[in-house]
Amino acid sequence: MPAKSKTPSNTESYLQMYRQMVRIRAFEDQANKLYLSAKMPGLTHMYSGEEAVAVGICEALTNEDRITSTHRGHGHCVAKGADFKAMFCELLGKEEGYCRGKGGSMHIADQSHGNLGANAIVGGSMGIATGSALRAKLQGSDDVTVCFFGDGATAQGLMYEVMNMAALWKLPVIYACENNGYSEYTKTEEIAAGSITARAEAFGIEAFKVDGQDVLAVNDLSQSLVARCRKGEGPFFIELETYRYHGHHVGDINREYYRSKEEETDWKTNRDPITRFRATLLEQGIVTEEQVEAINAEIAQDAADAVAYALEAPYPDVSEVDMHVYAA
Amino acid sequence: MREITLSKAVNEALAEEMRRDPTVLILGEDVAEAGTPFKVMSGLVEEFGTERVIDTPISEPGFVGMAVGAAMTGARPVVDLMFGDFLFLIMDQLCNQAAKTHYMSGGKLNVPMVLRTNLGATRRSAAQHSQSLQALVAHIPGLKVAMPSSAYEAKGLMKTAIRDNNPVVIFEDKLMYQDKAPVPEEEFLIPFGEAHVKREGSDITLIATSSMVQVAEGVADLLETEGVSVEVIDPRTIVPLDEDTLLKSVRKTSLAIVIDEGHQSYGVTAEIASRLNEKSFYHLDAPVQRMGAMDVPVPFSPALEDVTVPTVETVAQTARKLIAREMFDAA
Ligand SMILES: Cc1ncc(C[n+]2csc(CCOP(=O)(O)OP(=O)(O)O)c2C)c(N)n1
Ligand SMILES: [Mg+2]
Numbered sequence: 001m002p003a004k005s006k007t008p009s010n011t012e013s014y015l016q017m018y019r020q021m022v023r024i025r026a027f028e029d030q031a032n033k034l035y036l037s038a039k040m041p042g043l044t045h046m047y048s049g050e051e052a053v054a055v056g057i058c059e060a061l062t063n064e065d066r067i068t069s070t071h072r073g074h075g076h077c078v079a080k081g082a083d084f085k086a087m088f089c090e091l092l093g094k095e096e097g098y099c100r101g102k103g104g105s106m107h108i109a110d111q112s113h114g115n116l117g118a119n120a121i122v123g124g125s126m127g128i129a130t131g132s133a134l135r136a137k138l139q140g141s142d143d144v145t146v147c148f149f150g151d152g153a154t155a156q157g158l159m160y161e162v163m164n165m166a167a168l169w170k171l172p173v174i175y176a177c178e179n180n181g182y183s184e185y186t187k188t189e190e191i192a193a194g195s196i197t198a199r200a201e202a203f204g205i206e207a208f209k210v211d212g213q214d215v216l217a218v219n220d221l222s223q224s225l226v227a228r229c230r231k232g233e234g235p236f237f238i239e240l241e242t243y244r245y246h247g248h249h250v251g252d253i254n255r256e257y258y259r260s261k262e263e264e265t266d267w268k269t270n271r272d273p274i275t276r277f278r279a280t281l282l283e284q285g286i287v288t289e290e291q292v293e294a295i296n297a298e299i300a301q302d303a304a305d306a307v308a309y310a311l312e313a314p315y316p317d318v319s320e321v322d323m324h325v326y327a328a
Numbered sequence: 329m330r331e332i333t334l335s336k337a338v339n340e341a342l343a344e345e346m347r348r349d350p351t352v353l354i355l356g357e358d359v360a361e362a363g364t365p366f367k368v369m370s371g372l373v374e375e376f377g378t379e380r381v382i383d384t385p386i387s388e389p390g391f392v393g394m395a396v397g398a399a400m401t402g403a404r405p406v407v408d409l410m411f412g413d414f415l416f417l418i419m420d421q422l423c424n425q426a427a428k429t430h431y432m433s434g435g436k437l438n439v440p441m442v443l444r445t446n447l448g449a450t451r452r453s454a455a456q457h458s459q460s461l462q463a464l465v466a467h468i469p470g471l472k473v474a475m476p477s478s479a480y481e482a483k484g485l486m487k488t489a490i491r492d493n494n495p496v497v498i499f500e501d502k503l504m505y506q507d508k509a510p511v512p513e514e515e516f517l518i519p520f521g522e523a524h525v526k527r528e529g530s531d532i533t534l535i536a537t538s539s540m541v542q543v544a545e546g547v548a549d550l551l552e553t554e555g556v557s558v559e560v561i562d563p564r565t566i567v568p569l570d571e572d573t574l575l576k577s578v579r580k581t582s583l584a585i586v587i588d589e590g591h592q593s594y595g596v597t598a599e600i601a602s603r604l605n606e607k608s609f610y611h612l613d614a615p616v617q618r619m620g621a622m623d624v625p626v627p628f629s630p631a632l633e634d635v636t637v638p639t640v641e642t643v644a645q646t647a648r649k650l651i652a653r654e655m656f657d658a659a
Contacts, residue, residue: 041452041628041629041630042451042452042453042454042628043452043453093452093628093629093630093631093632094629099628100629101627101628101629101631101632102454102455102625102627102628102629102632103454103455103628104452104454104628104629105628106453106454106456106457107454107455107456107628119456120453120454120455120456120457121413121414121417121456122386123386124456152385152386153386155385155386155387155390156386156387157387157389157390183385183386184357184358184362184365185358185361185362186357186358186361186362186383190383191383191384191385191386192385257361257362258361258362315629315630315631315632316629316631316632318631318632318635320632321622321624321627321632321635321636322622322623322624325623325624325625
């Protein structure tokens with residue numbers, strides 16, 4: 001853990017990071033419940049366990065910075081500032097959802113916070129993120145774009161095409177590879193030859209490997225890379241070692257054939273990003289037990305209220321079905 | 329006759345062909361231990377090993393291209409493309425490479441590969457996991473396109489596809505994997521280009537593909553109660569297309585609707601309808617009608633998604649109008 005003095009600004013940003021991680025976990029717990037009680041249409045992919053990745057990175061960004069997200073995108077969306085109600089409404093296909101119910105879990109986009117959208121095509125957003133960075137550079141804007149993707153997505157050829165161009169043109173983009181050890185039901189070592197960071201380095205892109213369960217480590221690195229991107233020193237590549245607690249999607253319940261219970265328990269008990277950061281906060285005297293519990297309870301209540309709201313919210317009128325195919 | 333699921337039927341077809349021909353192999357994401365997300369291939373890796381049931385990284389253009397190369401040089405790959413929507417990622421390998429190699433080589437090179445994938449909405453999977461893209465590949469000369477409508481067709485067409493010396497794309501309806509149908513124990517193949525008259529009738533012809541065959545049969549049941557005799561035809565392969573069977577039926581009934589789950593514009597329904605209009609104009613009492621999915625990306629919300637595809641109600645409504653000659657002046 002980097003030794004940081006307890007300054008007021010630290011207190012605030014630490015608490016914000018803690019809150020955001022707990023918010024993601026609370027959101028996912030509710031989403032999983034919605035699935036298990038058959039109240040959610042379709043399937044969804046849980047971000048639980050990976051909170052420090054999205055939060056550590058997004059807390060280094062401003063509202064003007066952009067992100068692109070993945071099928072496992074709720075964490076990125078919350079971390080970039082999204083509101084629970086509009087998210088749950090989207091998950092349930094309701095009119096007040098971020099995409100008026102048209103996108104659902106795998107396609108939430110939140111224009112107001114610079115989230116260009118989750119994507120149901122693995123690696124599908126790599127061009128989009130790099131294009132956003134190209135626009136920033138051409139227009140002389142100092143915003144940075146972060147492209148989130150999984151270890152599995154490193155098998156997509158598109159990644160190598162856009163990294164080449166990003167490096168050639170020095171674009172302000174950060175490729176954030178969330179290596180959670182699996183793509184669907186396959187271990188990463190069975191689908192990725194050699195080293196992932198070396199692939200970025202082959203293009204002359206500075207690449208870093210970081211403990212994705214340590215929100216401060218992720219945030220420190222992100223702060224420095226974002227600042228360097230703004231000075232025209234991008235692109236960068238980060239591989240974040242992390243773990244998903246649930247199955248590939250909420251329906252992937254019997255998964256011992258590809259991943260052992262012991263492994264899951266080990267990550268959950270020994271490397272949980274929230275538990276670890278909570279201990280740091282207490283240790284450094286930033287909060288008391290009571291305060292942490294109060295924060296947790298407040299967030300859990302928020303999530304429950306948002307679900308209740310979304311369940312009651314109306315569906316879009318059927319006349320919306322052919323709205324938004326073309327822009328005006 | 330015993331009944332098995334569509335999933336089991338495909339599994340049997342693959343296993344039988346792999347036993348018969350050692351050059352048949354399977355390539356795709358999570359096909360081996362996981363047996364695909366839809367569990368269609370469960371048990372195959374245990375019998376045939378990881379040299380013939382090969383898990384790939386998420387590199388669709390890469391492994392489809394490799395299938396083309398392997399097929400050109402003596403293997404018979406069956407490529408598993410997890411969702412039909414991913415066709416957009418592999419269009420060059422499939423349409424520029426696989427489809428054209430035989431022709432461009434003056435008939436010297438063959439590409440005997442099968443691409444098995446799926447179609448179908450109403451699974452609440454949103455716009456990138458719900459498309460029915462058969463028209464896209466049917467448009468490209470050199471590709472054959474099969475669209476099984478039940479476990480029986482899924483098995484027979486898969487076996488024929490594996491033995492065909494051309495690239496064949498098979499679209500399974502992902503909502504049908506657990507649906508059971510009678511499938512004989514003994515070996516059988518279903519030839520390409522032979523439509524199946526599922527039900528004979530005399531008042532109107534419904535030509536339906538894949539997921540829409542069930543809809544057409546529902547319409548036939550419903551209209552029968554209203555005294556209307558409906559003929560239901562399943563083309564089974566849209567390339568090659570059994571025009572004769574379709575024309576014969578339409579000349580008999582003088583009315584037809586073509587139903588397919590792809591987008592209606594520039595789609596499979598348009599192609600079939602215009603062939604019927606061109607070739608049986610004087611036998612028709614009204615222009616052949618098309619019914620496809622709405623021309624919108626598939627929305628996530630159940631409130632919107634369900635209205636995007638043809639249903640028993642919407643097709644029956646069109647059929648009633650045709651029968652009442654309300655659409656006589658539509659031309
Ligand atoms: C192009 C493409 N191929 C396959 C899939 C099916 N699929 C969805 S998620 C996934 C695994 C992705 O693994 P990874 O990138 O590591 O992300 P994770 O799920 O671990 O967060 C696959 C194969 C897809 N959605 N898009
Ligand atoms: Mg992964």
